[in-house]
Amino acid sequence: MLRIIDARTGEPVDAAPARRGLTRVEVHAPGSDTTNLRVLLVADLLVRALELGGTPVWATLTGGRRQAELRAGAALLGIRPFEDSPDVGAGLGEAQVVHVAAEGGSASEGVRIAVAPVQRGDAGASVGGAGGTGASAGEPGESDPPHGRSAESGAWIGGSAGSDPPHVRSTEWGLLPHAQPAESDPPEHTDPAVLRLALLSRHHSAPVHLEAAGLDDAGVTLARWRGAVARWARRPSRPVPDDVRGRLRAAWEDDLDVPGVLDVLRHVETDPDLPDGARFETYAYADRLLGLDLTRDLGTPS
Template sequence: MLRIIDARTGEPMDAAPARRGLTRIEVHASGFDASGLRVLLVADLLVRALELGGTPVWALLTGEREQAELRAAGAALGIRPFEDSRGLGAALGEAQVVHVAGEAEETAPEGVRLAVASVDAAVPLAPAADSDPATWRLALLARRRTLPLRLDADTLDEAGRTLARWRGAVALWARQPSRPVPDDVRGRLRGSWEDDLDIPATLRVLEWVETRPDLADGARFETYAYADRLLGLDLTRDVGRAP
C-alpha cells in the first residue's frame, strides 16, 4: 500500500485508503519553470505507482500561467497528460484527494498534500534537440522530492552516464533466457516507492540488482523492465539493436 507523508500534518497517509477506490490527483504548478516541471514529474510518478497497485486515478492540472509550455515540456520528459481541472468537480466514488504542489503553492484544504521542493536550474530548461530527455528525467528523479535540487551540467552528465550504462546492460541481459523477478527484489522495489514515493531508494535497488552476483541476467532484465513501468526512463530502448 502506497503511503505518503501529508505535508500539512507530517503524518503518513494512505494514498488509496479504499480498495479500488478512485484517487483524484490535483497538480498545482504555477508556471513553466524547473520547479513546476518537477511538480509535474512527481505527480506522474504518483499516478504510475497507484496504477501499478491497481488503484484507479483521475489526474488534473490546475493553474492559469504557461500551461501549454508546461504540458509540452512534460510530454518531452515522458510525463503523461493531465486533464484541465477548470469547471470540474468531485468524481463519483472518489475515495481520496492528493494535492501535488510546490512548497509555496496554495492548495484546497481537503485531502492530502504532497509537497515538492524547488529546483535551481543552471542550464536551459528545455533539453537540446540532440539530447535525450530521459537524462533530464533521471536527474530530477535522483534526489528525494522533499529536498531542493540544483540542476546543472554536471548533474545531467552523471545522469546521462548512468542511463547509458543501464540501457547497455539491459540490452545485453535481454539476450539471455528470461527469468522472473525474484520475490525479494520485487518486495524491495515496491517497498521503496510505496514508502512516501522514495524514488532515490528505487534507483539504489536497481544499482544493487545490477551487481548482485547470484542473479541470472534474465532476472536482471525483467527487474529493470518492471521498475521502468514506474520510472519511465525507456530502459529497454536499445534491446535488439546491433552492438
C-alpha cells in the same frame, strides 16, 4: 500499500485508502519553469505507483498562463498528459484526493504533496520559453523552439530519438551560465530522459540542485543501464526475484522514495548471484514507474 507524507500535517496517509476506490490526483502548477515541471513529474510518479497497485486514478492539472509551455516540456520528459482541471468539488465518489504542488504554492484543502524547488547550479536546466531570449523564469517569451529550449539557462532537452551518445556532456546540452547568450540551435543528440533521471535522483521533498556534473552523471548512468538491459535481453528470461520486487515496491510505496528504487537497481546491476534474465525483467518492471525507456536499445548492435 502506497503511503505519502501529508505536507499539511507531516503525517503519513494512504494514497488509496479504499480498495479499488478512485484516487483523484490534482496538480497545481501555475508556471512553466523547472520547479513546476518537477511538480508534474512527481504527480506522474504518483499516478504510475497507484496504477501499479491497481488503483483507478483521475489526474487533473490546474495551470496558469504558461500551461502550454509546461505541457510541452512535460511531454518531452515522458510525463503523461493530465486533464484540464474541471470546476468540481467533493462528492464525485473519490476515495481520496491528493493535491501536488510546489512548496509554498497554493492548493485546496486536503492531502497534499509538497515538491521542493529545483535550484540553479551551473546548469539550471529548464524547459519552455523563447528561443535566444535568455528570459528569466516566469517571463513570457516570443516563441517556443521545436526542441524545448530552456529560457532560464539555455539548456536544451530534445533531439532525435536514438542518437544520444554514451556520455551526455554539459556542452552537448547547451548548458550555459544564466548571463551568457544561448546557442542558436539545439543539439540533435540530447535525450530528455537524462534530465528526468537527474530530477528523479533526489526525493521530492529535497531540493534539486541541477549542475552540469549531475546531468553528466545521469547521462552516463542512463546510457550504461540501457546498454546493459539490451545485453541482458539476449539471455534466457528469468522472473523478478521476490525479494527484489519486494524492495522495489517497499521503496516507492514509502512516500514515493524513487532514490531508493534507483539504489535497488544499482544493487541488481552488480549482484553476481542474479542471472541476466532476472536483471532484465527487474529493470523493465521498475521502468513502469520510472518512465526512463530503459528498454529502448533492445535489438541494437552491442
